[in-house]
Amino acid sequence: MDGDDFRSRRITYDLGVLDVANVARDPFEQFRTWFEQALATPELLEPHGVTVATADARGRPSSRVVLLRQWDARGFVFYTNYESRKGAELAENPFGAMLFWWTVLQRQVRIEGAVERVLAVESDAYFATRPRGHRLSAWASRQSAVVPDRATLERAMTEADARFPHEVERPPYWGGYRLVPDRFEFWQGRPNRVHDRIAYARDAGGWTLSRLSP
Numbered sequence: 001m002d003g004d005d006f007r008s009r010r011i012t013y014d015l016g017v018l019d020v021a022n023v024a025r026d027p028f029e030q031f032r033t034w035f036e037q038a039l040a041t042p043e044l045l046e047p048h049g050v051t052v053a054t055a056d057a058r059g060r061p062s063s064r065v066v067l068l069r070q071w072d073a074r075g076f077v078f079y080t081n082y083e084s085r086k087g088a089e090l091a092e093n094p095f096g097a098m099l100f101w102w103t104v105l106q107r108q109v110r111i112e113g114a115v116e117r118v119l120a121v122e123s124d125a126y127f128a129t130r131p132r133g134h135r136l137s138a139w140a141s142r143q144s145a146v147v148p149d150r151a152t153l154e155r156a157m158t159e160a161d162a163r164f165p166h167e168v169e170r171p172p173y174w175g176g177y178r179l180v181p182d183r184f185e186f187w188q189g190r191p192n193r194v195h196d197r198i199a200y201a202r203d204a205g206g207w208t209l210s211r212l213s214p
Contacts, residue, residue, distance in 0.1 A: 016189075054090055194214055
């Protein structure tokens with residue numbers, strides 16, 4: 001494809017406005033408002049899909065899209081293999097960042113903070129709600145490890161199915177992480193790239209709000 005085919009693409013962002021005067025004082029409440037609107041937007045295939053960025057001990061970053069599975073005032077939870085690349089990086093450097101990008105709403109939310117494992121009982125409870133095939137894949141896949149071919153994965157699934165004819169228990173290397181925020185940013189697209197950006201930073205008294213230049 002010719003590079004000029006996309007360099008001239010332009011979208012006008014004009015669906016909303018965002019100002020310190022009209023957002024919630026608590027970033028979790030502001031997130032709730034936007035997240036509920038995203039969930040109610042049928043054009044968004046997976047509004048709970050979120051890019052999670054981590055970095056290793058040298059500071060080299062990596063990112064991937066995961067699914068947000070729980071959130072409350074304690075933080076934002078996703079589940080994964082603790083032995084995956086993200087798990088290894090979080091063991092070395094227990095901080096992360098999340099990015100929600102809700103295209104049709106012309107909005108994004110950035111969240112940063114420390115990352116911790118959730119309690120085993122929380123991981124057990126969530127694992128029990130997963131479809132059987134998803135539970136089996138947690139045993140079959142050594143996430144991020146090199147495999148020779150697709151057949152290897154399919155054979156591992158067959159073996160896991162035979163190993164667990166009834167209930168599928170949670171693997172000890174699989175569970176949840178909670179990102180505990182110390183910073184939020186809410187972004188609303190505006191015309192001429194003069195976007196609205198409202199940041200929340202945690203301090204001793206709660207949260208400090210500020211407008212950022214686009």
